[in-house]
Amino acid sequence: MENIYSLKDQTANPGPLGLYGFALTTILLNIHNAGFFPVNSMIMGMGVFFGGGAQFVAGVMEWKKGNNFGSIAFMSYGAFWLSLVFLWLAPILGAEKPDGNAMGCYLGIWGIFTLVNFIQTLKGHTVGKLLFGSLTLLFFLLAAGNFTGSEQILNIAGWVGIVCGSIAFYEASAIMINLRFEKNLLPL
Incomplete structure (x- = not known):
């Protein structure tokens, strides 16, 4: 007998929002890291509102859907962006600017956290493995x-x-396009 009291989840997939927030902010910051322009208010604005805020919201939405991995990943990396911008701005408030060793520890611990997430992707889509594998490498290089x-x-x-x-941008785009066309046009 069918349960007449069950509810069907009709909420949107928050994955693309979180992935786009991560993708665009990561690309812009790393254009800086590649040497093309200094850290500026454009990167900080993206870090707070799209990298931080949108990812955090996506993480809460993933939590609501019962997706433990998506929830922890999006909320954590959203908090990463918020904390990174805070580290850049805190010296204005009188806090000591972190030196290379402090930033190395900060980025290294994020690398370890990301490695744990990468291990979890080994039981998933190829694009997730590429995303978290490259992110792990990125944190350890930084x-x-x-x-x-x-x-x-x-x-x-x-x-x-x-x-x-760019991998994150592709994944978000593939999810959106595949959903819209109701078939797998872009492989994951």
Whole structure:
């Protein structure tokens, strides 16, 4: 007998919102890391509102859907963007600016967290493996660049970050396009 009291989830898929928030912000920051322009208000604005805010909202929506991985990933990386912008702005409020060792530790711990997420993607789509694999590499390169003060490592990290953000952009686009056309036009 059918349960007449069950509800059908008709809420939107929050994945593309979170992925686009991650993708666009990551690409822009890593164009900076690749050496094309300095950190400026454009990157900070994207970091707070799209990288931070939109991803955090997507994470809450994933939680509501019961998606543990999506919830933790989006809320955590949303908080990453908010905390990163805070680290850049806190010296204006009188806080000490983090040195290379402090930033290396900050980015390294995010690399370890991302490695744990990467391991979870091994039981999923190829694009998720590519995304979290490249993000893990990105965090460890950024940590190494900050620990050593090497502009060359940071520039390489920038290119890895552009690729990583582009993978996230592709994944978000594939989900949206496949959903709209009701078939898998773009493989995941």
